[in-house]
Amino acid sequence: MTFHIITIFPKLFDSYLADSIIQRAIASKKITVKFYNPRDFTKNKHKKVDDIPYGGGPGMIMTVQPVIDAWKKARGRSEKKKFKTIILSPGGTEFTTTYAKRSAKKYTDIIFICGRYEGIDARIKKILGKQAEEVSIGNYVVTGGELAAMVMIDSMSRQIQGVLGNALSLEEERISSREMYTRPPVVEFQGKHYRVPTVLQSGNHKLIDEWRENH
Numbered sequence: 001m002t003f004h005i006i007t008i009f010p011k012l013f014d015s016y017l018a019d020s021i022i023q024r025a026i027a028s029k030k031i032t033v034k035f036y037n038p039r040d041f042t043k044n045k046h047k048k049v050d051d052i053p054y055g056g057g058p059g060m061i062m063t064v065q066p067v068i069d070a071w072k073k074a075r076g077r078s079e080k081k082k083f084k085t086i087i088l089s090p091g092g093t094e095f096t097t098t099y100a101k102r103s104a105k106k107y108t109d110i111i112f113i114c115g116r117y118e119g120i121d122a123r124i125k126k127i128l129g130k131q132a133e134e135v136s137i138g139n140y141v142v143t144g145g146e147l148a149a150m151v152m153i154d155s156m157s158r159q160i161q162g163v164l165g166n167a168l169s170l171e172e173e174r175i176s177s178r179e180m181y182t183r184p185p186v187v188e189f190q191g192k193h194y195r196v197p198t199v200l201q202s203g204n205h206k207l208i209d210e211w212r213e214n215h
């Protein structure tokens with residue numbers, strides 16, 4: 001899977017992509033991450049990527065031309081690849097594990113358009129039409145689409161064969177069993193003892209599975 005990220009703040013991604021599972025997925029070429037900065041596609045002297053909103057109001061809106069030119073560069077010419085464009089927006093379709101699984105199966109390339117400021121010009125979505133979808137990580141507003149794109153990249157990458165290795169089934173299981181324990185078997189805190197449920201130490205996998213279904 002190749003993730004193409006259109007953002008004016010590519011550095012925001014550095015630390016997250018440089019560690020742990022995502023870093024290993026990149027090193028083993030299970031995923032590739034490419035950046036396209038709309039500033040590099042501007043046609044004005046000051047590399048301005050935003051402007052004031054028509055009709056008034058606070059904040060600035062990202063302009064069409066640099067974003068669409070960045071998108072064209074990301075999209076390239078290949079007919080073989082299966083592209084999807086996601087416009088990060090708090091008002092979009094809600095992102096879920098099911099969405100991540102489907103996307104990981106269906107597409108070879110995902111383009112993220114990260115809006116900043118108050119948003120992006122509505123014509124960007126109109127120009128891209130059916131190829132693009134507005135997607136949200138939840139019913140709250142974060143400062144820009146970058147954080148939301150990182151959440152989606154992480155969640156989709158986990159669904160790609162080989163990224164988690166054998167850990168996949170275990171990781172997925174955690175969704176059904178929220179309570180996990182590790183050593184020591186007893187933790188003392190402010191005079192109270194917190195014990196690992198004995199069934200988990202029993203070695204009886206039938207009983208353990210039953211317990212996990214309910215916790």
Ligand code: ADE
Nearest residue numbers: 088089090136137142148
């Ligand atoms: N940009 C700002 N808030 C967002 C959200 N909740 N989901 C996706 N993109 C966003």
